[in-house]
Amino acid sequence: MTMRGLGAVTVFEYQHLVAGPGFGEVIGIPDAVFAWLESECLRASGIGDAAWARPGLRHGRRTIQMTNSVGVIRAPGGFQIEVLPKIGKVAADGGSSARSLLLDMLSCLGEFRHIRKDRAELQARRMPLFEVFVSQFLEGVRKVLQRGLASGYNPLEENLASLRGKLLFSENLKKNLVRPDRFFAALDEFTQNRPENRLIHSALAAVADQTRSPANQRLAQELRFAFAEVPRSADIDRDFAGLARQRGMDHYEEPLAWARLLLSGHSPITGIGSSNAPTLLFPMEALFEAFVAKHMRRQLKEGHQLQVQRSSRYLVHHAGRRMFCMRPDLVVTRSMSNVLLADTKWKLIDEEAAFRAKYWLSQSDFYQMYAYGHSYLGATGDVVLLYPATGQFKGPLAPFTFPDRPGLTLWVLPFSLDTKRILLPEKEEPRLERLLRVFKSFGLGETFRGDTPFPAQAVPREGD
Numbered sequence: 001m002t003m004r005g006l007g008a009v010t011v012f013e014y015q016h017l018v019a020g021p022g023f024g025e026v027i028g029i030p031d032a033v034f035a036w037l038e039s040e041c042l043r044a045s046g047i048g049d050a051a052w053a054r055p056g057l058r059h060g061r062r063t064i065q066m067t068n069s070v071g072v073i074r075a076p077g078g079f080q081i082e083v084l085p086k087i088g089k090v091a092a093d094g095g096s097s098a099r100s101l102l103l104d105m106l107s108c109l110g111e112f113r114h115i116r117k118d119r120a121e122l123q124a125r126r127m128p129l130f131e132v133f134v135s136q137f138l139e140g141v142r143k144v145l146q147r148g149l150a151s152g153y154n155p156l157e158e159n160l161a162s163l164r165g166k167l168l169f170s171e172n173l174k175k176n177l178v179r180p181d182r183f184f185a186a187l188d189e190f191t192q193n194r195p196e197n198r199l200i201h202s203a204l205a206a207v208a209d210q211t212r213s214p215a216n217q218r219l220a221q222e223l224r225f226a227f228a229e230v231p232r233s234a235d236i237d238r239d240f241a242g243l244a245r246q247r248g249m250d251h252y253e254e255p256l257a258w259a260r261l262l263l264s265g266h267s268p269i270t271g272i273g274s275s276n277a278p279t280l281l282f283p284m285e286a287l288f289e290a291f292v293a294k295h296m297r298r299q300l301k302e303g304h305q306l307q308v309q310r311s312s313r314y315l316v317h318h319a320g321r322r323m324f325c326m327r328p329d330l331v332v333t334r335s336m337s338n339v340l341l342a343d344t345k346w347k348l349i350d351e352e353a354a355f356r357a358k359y360w361l362s363q364s365d366f367y368q369m370y371a372y373g374h375s376y377l378g379a380t381g382d383v384v385l386l387y388p389a390t391g392q393f394k395g396p397l398a399p400f401t402f403p404d405r406p407g408l409t410l411w412v413l414p415f416s417l418d419t420k421r422i423l424l425p426e427k428e429e430p431r432l433e434r435l436l437r438v439f440k441s442f443g444l445g446e447t448f449r450g451d452t453p454f455p456a457q458a459v460p461r462e463g464d
Contacts, residue, residue: 029081034064072128082128140254284346341383342383379405379407
């Protein structure tokens with residue numbers, strides 16, 4: 001399959017793509033790109049990969065529907081598909097706020113801790129996500145050059161015009177028997193040709209070909225001049241494996257982290273992508289979990305700890321072996337004891353749909369939290385489901401209790417994407433008195449105010 005020319009589209013979670021002209025909210029893309037996406041969907045399903053996109057049908061036409069993975073897809077030939085959180089679909093500024101939110105969430109992941117959020121959010125208002133990544137990488141390289149490229153000694157064997165280093169007698173006789181003016185010697189050469197510089201040079205060459213931003217193109221070409229004496233990496237995996245932490249090399253950490261991401265061509269979370277079609281997609285569930293965990297950890301009172309994806313309990317034992325690990329997203333501990341369990345869910349809750357649709361809650365999530373509470377808390381205490389706060393979900397739902405376990409309470413709470421805190425009711429209600437007492441004792445939550453802004457619709461239900 002041959003793809004010619006460049007192009008780009010921006011879509012949102014669960015939006016559909018179609019070959020040729022689009023219609024309604026269905027986005028049109030070139031036929032060759034659509035065919036490639038179809039083949040990638042089939043390949044991923046065939047090897048059991050996570051479904052980041054799936055075949056669909058709209059008005060009798062075959063489509064590809066994105067799921068809840070967001071980021072950048074680059075098809076062979078350079079066509080880019082930017083997938084953003086669905087919050088941007090209803091925001092006044094379109095994709096800008098969704099892009100800023102995504103960058104904020106990405107900065108909560110270890111691989112993206114180097115994101116300069118203030119700069120990135122400004123860039124997100126005027127350039128696609130991939131160009132923001134490239135810009136951050138180039139800025140990191142620029143700062144390296146301000147301090148100077150690192151040099152080091154490399155062992156070298158070479159036939160020299162003048163003797164330097166240690167003469168290798170045997171090799172010298174073989175090579176210079178009729179050339180007494182030459183010396184075959186071993187020496188340590190002081191050079192900038194080291195793994196860090198080779199990798200950065202390779203990443204600069206890659207982004208110079210991939211970026212479409214004139215500013216990024218200019219800066220990438222300017223920075224490459226400083227690496228004129230440094231070859232590109234001949235074995236990227238080997239060079240990354242050969243990196244060693246050294247004194248005075250901290251300024252290399254940021255551009256090397258970006259270089260690893262840009263050269264690998266796949267997401268550090270999903271593994272999706274390849275060198276000829278670099279794809280950086282991230283499940284929104286994982287991003288939301290990291291986002292909540294980072295900010296909850298900062299807010300906890302002294303003496304409390306937050307553990308992520310703790311896995312110390314199993315549902316059953318069988319034939320002397322443990323089976324079905326129970327892994328809550330978040331566990332709050334105090335004095336080595338579990339005091340609160342929480343799972344994060346990137347789904348839309350509607351507090352007005354109590355009886356019509358059970359708030360759009362999932363029964364399987366309740367079974368899961370019941371099992372967690374029974375195993376980790378001895379069926380006494382509080383378990384929490386955290387959802388993003390929206391215009392339809394501004395405050396806690398009434399507590400959910402289990403008839404056979406009266407000491408265990410399940411709370412469904414909104415987490416503000418703006419203030420980065422759990423939202424608690426402004427007025428104390430008898431049914432929420434325990435909620436306020438427990439969460440204030442942990443240092444978590446803030447009182448919901450009537451003027452708190454919310455997106456009209458933030459995240460999609462499955463299949464929207």
